Amino acid sequence: MAILKIARMGNPILLQTAEPVPDPTAPEIRRLVADMVETLLDADAAGLAAPQVHVPLRLFVFRVRPERVTALAEDTPTGPGVVALINPVVEPAGERIVVEWEGCLSIPGLRGAVPRLERIRYRGVTPSGEPVDATVSGFHARVVQHEMDHLDGILYPMRMEDFALFGFIEELTRAAAASVHAPREGGRDG
Template sequence: MALAKSDRSWISGLAGEGIVTLGDPRLKAQTVGVADVDDVAELLTILVERLRSLNGAGLSAPQIGASVKVTVVEVRKTDVFPDRPEFPLLQMVNPVIVARSQTSITDWEGCFVVPGLMGLVPRAETVTVEYVSPEGERVASEFSGYVARVIQHELDHLDGVEFLSRMPSLETLTTVQNFVDFHRGKQE
């Protein structure tokens, strides 16, 4: 079975359609909580469709210019990330990390708001997140490994933080193409 292709514009350093990029003040704007999940049903649909069209792992409302606490995650294997473990669609309204493991893992991250670049970022190995489902149910779930990394990355967007701020050193910053050619499968 052929792997989905990662967004070629993103790989080459161009933002995908409708994606807010680094330096746009909307990425730093304070996000507001959602009182009624029905108010963000259409936004959730847009985020899921956009995430799938880009073949990404996660997308938060600020990345498309909406300053609300809404995130979607769906991890699929792609040609750039053929080894990442898959995770089914997760839609979170008002998500909050309530616990983090002391153990962290440093691994590669990229982001649609920083097209064409990747770097090594330490993240907690396990997180517990409280959120509201699209059906209005309050949920508390624990996530580990790669999906925990994606969730932490996406929830950072709700606080106006990009992965570059989490990098202990910009020396690992690389283009996506150089990641594929020289770094994929290796931690430095």
């Protein structure tokens, strides 16, 4: 296994539509998935799509840790391991759109507020050829939609509606901390 180099925003591969994987059970696909899992874990990330590691194929790996799930019933952790989804299909499972902060390994150091469907259904296959079919919500749904976008040549800033909610993590953190301590308009602290 190996840690793979991650393509950063500006690399043309991130703007391409990825090709379907002809044989999800092929040994080279299993090796790619193993390397992507190792890269994901090394980066301590939630998801990683094949185009992000310079491979224009329709597959991604992801994990949803228990501490990241919301109170929504279908926002479920992926368990102790990482899920590999090959040739995924995502469809809406509701109409509600929510705006939440996202980051991306291909856009290091930045965060943005991105609108996404709160609830989706996704399907695909694993590297062993097992079918996957799940309906999820919350953070779980957000991660899958983010990674699916990578397969379609879309980076999260392309989905943003308000660029006032886009910036460097340390600046956004500093601004949020300052706003907590700022005096209320028309009055004094206290």
